[in-house]
Amino acid sequence: MAFQIVGTGRAVPEYILTNEEVSKLVDTTDEWIKTRTGINSRFVSTHETITDLAAAAGKKALEKAGLDATDLDLIICSTVMAEHASPSLSCLVQKELGAKCPAFDINAACSGFVYGLDIADAYISMGKANTVLMVGAEVMTRHVDWTDRASCVLFGDGAGAVVLQKGDGLKAIHLTAKGDDKLLSIGNTFCKSPFGRQPVLDPHFKMNGGEVFKFAVGAGLKDVKTVMSKAGITSDDIKMVIPHQANLRIFQVIKDKLGLSEDQVASGIDHYGNTSSASIPLMLDELIEQGRLVPGDIIVMTAFGGGLTSGACVIKL
Numbered sequence: 020m021a022f023q024i025v026g027t028g029r030a031v032p033e034y035i036l037t038n039e040e041v042s043k044l045v046d047t048t049d050e051w052i053k054t055r056t057g058i059n060s061r062f063v064s065t066h067e068t069i070t071d072l073a074a075a076a077g078k079k080a081l082e083k084a085g086l087d088a089t090d091l092d093l094i095i096c097s098t099v100m101a102e103h104a105s106p107s108l109s110c111l112v113q114k115e116l117g118a119k120c121p122a123f124d125i126n127a128a129c130s131g132f133v134y135g136l137d138i139a140d141a142y143i144s145m146g147k148a149n150t151v152l153m154v155g156a157e158v159m160t161r162h163v164d165w166t167d168r169a170s171c172v173l174f175g176d177g178a179g180a181v182v183l184q185k186g187d188g189l190k191a192i193h194l195t196a197k198g199d200d201k202l203l204s205i206g207n208t209f210c211k212s213p214f215g216r217q218p219v220l221d222p223h224f225k226m227n228g229g230e231v232f233k234f235a236v237g238a239g240l241k242d243v244k245t246v247m248s249k250a251g252i253t254s255d256d257i258k259m260v261i262p263h264q265a266n267l268r269i270f271q272v273i274k275d276k277l278g279l280s281e282d283q284v285a286s287g288i289d290h291y292g293n294t295s296s297a298s299i300p301l302m303l304d305e306l307i308e309q310g311r312l313v314p315g316d317i318i319v320m321t322a323f324g325g326g327l328t329s330g331a332c333v334i335k336l
């Protein structure tokens with residue numbers, strides 16, 4: 020375990036879409052969305068690109084770390100879908116920030132941020148990087164079907180970033196994957212070709228909500244218990260668990276099963292919605308800014324989502 024978090028940052032679009040407004044687009048109500056998910060509103064990108072959001076979050080994280088973009092040895096961005104297949108989002112962030120280091124994207128859907136931390140840890144452990152920028156950035160509102168009330172009410176856009184440097188902040192990390200394209204998928208963008216099978220031009224999001232809910236709760240609980248045991252900590256040692264912000268009811272189960280208090284489970288789903296791999300770093304930066312997390316606090320991050328993937332880690336700030 021090789022890194023510590025030395026800076027955090029976040030960026031969200033200007034436009035706030037309320038449940039009331041969503042209920043003018045599809046057959047739903049503020050009451051249903053609030054009680055079934057915990058969401059009141061979400062940020063939706065109108066003019067902002069995913070690169071704008073990712074670069075802005077990265078810039079703030081560097082500022083808080085007191086570092087310059089040229090200090091970076093590596094940039095990793097996690098995203099379900101960036102503006103281009105190539106150049107990668109991370110290359111465009113590198114350009115925007117004026118960094119000189121290698122940069123690449125990863126896609127582990129909503130678990131992408133925790134997956135990225137594991138990669139950053141490997142680079143720093145091996146001495147291949149001293150300073151890494153890890154960004155989770157998503158514009159999920161461009162990938163959902165705005166006629167499907169079961170999914171469009173859930174998502175929001177944003178980016179969160181951390182700067183990592185050599186240190187002993189990371190205490191344990193654990194990742195899982197269980198390949199499955201039935202429970203959750205985001206459509207492909209293949210073009211027509213005279214060869215092979217016919218392409219499916221389907222840009223939209225499909226989810227079996229009930230089954231994904233069960234997966235999320237099961238994987239989240241198992242992963243958190245695994246990393247707590249690896250790190251040798253109990254629930255009393257944890258200042259806060261930051262779960263992937265998918266559904267308030269998932270947090271409730273995690274809280275009850277782990278015997279945590281309300282204050283020990285971070286929730287910002289009311290104003291962010293589900294921002295996929297951006298959700299954990301968005302929360303982390305907000306909590307640090309509010310003074311609710313301070314250096315020395317032990318936090319647990321737990322993420323789950325498409326793939327199906329999941330991952331958790333224990334970090335001392």
Ligand code: COA
Pocket residue numbers: 046047048051052055056129168169170172227228229231232235265266269293323324325
């Ligand atoms: N407004 C009003 N009614 C809605 C609705 C909406 N936006 N969406 C669905 N409904 C209806 C359904 O049609 C269904 O009606 P019926 O009983 O008459 O058939 C009813 O509400 C219940 O639907 P269901 O899908 O069973 O709701 P749910 O309680 O499972 O909640 C989710 C749906 C998506 C909020 C929930 O399953 C969830 O959060 N899943 C996990 C998501 C997740 O973790 N994702 C992580 C990776 S991104």
